[in-house]
């Protein structure tokens with residue numbers, strides 16, 4: 216692309232050096248620079264991108280966008296700007312031809328349920344023959360491929376590149392899981408979201424956001440991101456039963472479609488039958504009432520199902536068409552995933568890592584308890600320490616609790632265990648710092664009629680100890696231990 220085409224997008228800038236005629240790509244990471252690329256310096260939370268200007272030039276960058284005058288040299292053309300993140304969003308969207316405008320874009324946000332709802336939307340679109348993609352905690356998925364992503368919400372350059380691939384693959388839709396950190400850090404800037412979905416808002420990430428108000432504000436920005444151009448067909452899909460939905464509905468001029476268990480919601484469920492391997496209920500929708508059967512356990516998954524159905528209705532699919540494919544959709548990896556093994560206790564691998572998610576996961580298993588419910592909880596690496604006693608309090612409903620770590624990183628194991636212990640409501644628990652040993656203990660300790668719920672690790676297959684990642688899979692360890700019992 217002509218460099219001047221990009222530079223003309225900016226009103227306030229200072230350019231030094233000879234402007235290269237063309238830009239061959241845009242990068243925020245010097246290690247990815249190729250000949251003729253534009254390198255955008257971003258001040259990060261670990262390091263400052265301005266420190267990598269020389270590296271970027273050595274690798275072939277010919278245009279540098281920076282906020283700090285000190286880095287300017289004669290080795291390249293420099294563009295000094297006020298805010299390089301903003302410039303990056305504009306440059307990269309322009310460079311790739313605004314790909315989100317050619318796709319139906321779903322954005323799913325909320326404290327819990329983003330992955331599950333995104334997974335359901337993606338699987339249902341595919342089943343209905345609407346070629347699609349999704350990007351989030353489980354990685355980038357399209358056409359049977361699954362590639363890991365660093366974040367739940369990827370940086371803007373990765374997302375735009377992904378959308379370009381999705382268009383080249385003739386897809387019509389993409390589902391983005393949008394974390395509050397991703398939104399507030401501008402990782403969604405310039406993405407033309409068509410259907411914004413809200414699951415719920417409860418305690419999490421307060422190490423980052425400090426207050427629930429700021430956390431809510433960050434989530435709300437997704438609904439503001441629908442924009443103001445009312446010639447477009449856009450929708451906000453909101454959980455009627457969550458008090459934050461009202462605030463989010465005020466952030467958009469577009470129609471809101473609500474879901475929940477209240478009869479006031481546009482999509483609501485009643486006559487719910489909870490089963491050990493799913494749920495069945497009566498769904499009431501603007502297109503009539505239908506019986507629904509799913510492989511998703513617990514009330515929270517009834518909400519997730521309603522959110523996905525409402526989002527796909529907003530997209531343009533008929534409710535009876537969506538529901539036709541619902542029985543074939545399996546839970547996402549590590550989300551209330553029941554291990555399949557010949558005998559022994561029922562073991563569930565789950566990703567619950569907030570007080571609300573622990574409560575919901577525990578409550579969804581209680582009706583099936585024959586003898587005891589054993590719950591394993593863990594955390595680490597200084598992540599939102601305030602939530603740990605609250606998680607332990609919710610886990611206390613179980614008959615026996617195994618307190619452990621998860622990705623302890625640089626944090627002292629004793630501190631993590633003590634944080635949890637403060638929230639315990641009874642003394643039927645044990646603290647085991649090493650997670651692998653804790654998982655083994657939970658299974659060894661369980662009788663055949665017990666239920667074991669392993670939370671917080673879900674699909675992940677690594678463990679951060681110190682600054683290094685080691686292989687670790689709750690699922691593999693649990694299956695090994697179960698096999699030893701037979």
Ligand SMILES: CC(=O)N[C@H]1[C@@H](OP(=O)(O)OP(=O)(O)OC[C@H]2O[C@@H](n3ccc(=O)[nH]c3=O)[C@H](O)[C@@H]2O)O[C@H](CO)[C@@H](O)[C@@H]1O[C@H](C)C(=O)N[C@@H](C)C(=O)N[C@H](CCC(=O)O)C(=O)O
Nearest residue numbers: 243244245257259260261262264267366367368370394396
């Ligand atoms: C605190 C935070 O949000 N960090 C995110 C941020 O990275 P950063 O600011 O730390 O970047 P940095 O390492 O300081 O580097 C600064 C700049 O120098 C550049 N650099 C660096 C090294 C080098 O050799 N050359 C170079 O050019 C980097 O590319 C970058 O542009 O920008 C990166 C790119 O977008 C993110 O990957 C990274 O997420 C980190 C890994 C993270 O853990 N973030 C968490 C807080 C997060 O965002 N979590 C949510 C999920 C929450 C949930 O739902 O549970 C998420 O969306 O993932």
Ligand SMILES: Nc1ncnc2c1ncn2[C@@H]1O[C@H](COP(=O)(O)OP(=O)(O)OP(=O)(O)O)[C@@H](O)[C@H]1O
Nearest residue numbers: 326327328329330331352515550566567572575576
């Ligand atoms: N709607 C919901 N309400 C409360 N808890 C939920 C809900 N959906 C899922 N959960 C719980 O939260 C856990 C994580 O679910 P999921 O991965 O779908 O959420 P998420 O928002 O994507 O989380 P993260 O952003 O941390 O990946 C599940 O394993 C389950 O225990």
